[in-house]
Amino acid sequence: MADNIIGDVKNSGDVKKLSFERAIEELEMIVKRLEDGKVPLEESVAIYERGEALKRRCEELLRQAEARVEKITTGAGGQPTGVEPLDVQ
DSSP states (O other): OHHHHHHHHHTTOOGGGOOHHHHHHHHHHHHHHHHHTOSOHHHHHHHHHHHHHHHHHHHHHHHHHHHHOEEEEEOTTSOEEEEEEOOOO
């Protein structure tokens, strides 16, 4: 399976269509290859650039997920009364 991911890294597929899980998996493979230090310079630059695009995609998907998370509000009796945006700060 790793060989397929490495092959996919070389083929610059549309990052914007990747799921979070797929983008993270590919990003991890890129990091591993770069850390191994056995990639030629030109290929290193190309996969680094793809890694940056994958990182941005993951951040975008996380922001979207965070925006969808809501906090359930309760009344005085402890019964749910509605929802409001979750404030994670």
